[in-house]
Amino acid sequence: MFFSIIIPLYNRPQEIKELLESLMRQTYRQFEVLVIEDGSVKDAKDIVATFTGELDVHYYFKPNEGQGFSRNFGFERAKGDYFIIFDSDILVPENYLEVVNNRLETDYLDAYGGPDDAHPSFTPMQKAISYSMTSPFTTGGIRGNKKGIGQFHPRSFNMGVSRQVWQKLGGFIITRLGEDIEYSIRIHTAGFKIGLIPEAKVYHKRRTSYSQFYKQLHFFGRSRINIYKFFPSELKAVHFFPAVFTLGVMFTLIANLFGWPVAWLGNAVLVIFTLLIFFHSLSKNKSLKVAFLSIGAAFIQLIAYGLGFMQDYGKRIILKQS
Structure with a gap:
């Protein structure tokens, strides 16, 4: 061929x-x-x-x-x-x-x-971002994983x-x-x-940096709404997870700021999530530096995607702007 x-x-x-x-x-x-x-x-x-x-x-x-x-x-x-x-x-x-x-x-x-992976020659930041984009804790296994969720695209x-x-x-x-x-x-x-x-x-x-990664994932969040405009049935519950995560982080920050008792629940969830990312990345990459950077990459991925998703969901679906 x-x-x-x-x-x-x-x-x-x-x-x-x-x-x-x-x-x-x-x-x-x-x-x-x-x-x-x-x-x-x-x-x-x-x-x-x-x-x-x-x-x-x-x-x-x-x-x-x-x-x-x-x-x-x-x-x-x-x-x-x-x-x-x-x-x-x-x-x-x-x-x-x-x-x-x-x-x-x-x-x-x-x-x-x-699928995609990180090459041994990549920088620790590139390896952390690669980990975040393929981790089951951030993507649900939908990127290049034969056990992923739903139809493979x-x-x-x-x-x-x-x-x-x-x-x-x-x-x-x-x-x-x-x-x-x-x-x-x-x-x-x-x-x-x-x-x-x-x-x-x-x-x-x-x-190669958190700021570049943020811009890319914010764009990806907006892209999901663009796909919805062509194929409404393709907007699944899993696609709302980053937005829910982002709102949860915001609520936890506000709860801590005002001393609300419920803050302990949000703190506990974020601590557990952070530890899961750290130890899973450590087991895959065998590097403490990459594991620590993976925590930041995971939070940036979910929050940037969630904000982009909510931005265009509000503009294009709720307000019906083109």
Whole structure:
């Protein structure tokens, strides 16, 4: 099978260099790479050009439209039987394409997703954020986990779709704010077979500071409401958990400030949650520093998502603003 790897890029030249270096080491070699520069000020044209002799790589520059429409741009120019979508901030294990090809040859999927993990070379902050984004205590196991809750929706940091899916459904119809989940739901609805390939993992750098992580998760919270506007039935009880958690933290802070007796209950819940995050992260990462940073990452993840969710729930559902 011939794969077309499509990578939208926006002002991240160093990231694409590291990603292309990891693709050079693939044990399965039947693939091309399309780098779609989405109107960047800091473009990566010269960096990508250095890989021309090592990879079947194609570089395109287009006006800024967002990652969803940049992937569509790549779909239209891809030669492959199967399209693989990566974010620019990942590293790919050397057997990734071999794993995917073997799965598709033995148990074909029209679309798939894979999990993400932290690479040993990542900073403690990146490892803590990676832990938070994959922890059962913050996500409920819904990201790249075969025991996750509900229907599996591939995410665009590590996602593949067949040419047949694209020919029938087209590409992304929104360019950001949950565009990958919307696409996954349409693929499911059309009757295509979607699945998780647990061994097809990537190393996801994510954000490098709490402030960047906050902005990203606030955006994710808003994205969930955007998906609701397309598919109301996809808004599940689990999606309200970060908002409930955020309101609980706020209430506990107020209760402590005013000396309300009920404050002990909120304090106890937060202490238990903090200890669960710390010791679970410690067992996975074998690092006290990462475990401590994971506490902050977990609170930021839930609160930022919860605030973004409540913001757009109020504006777009209650007040019905566009």
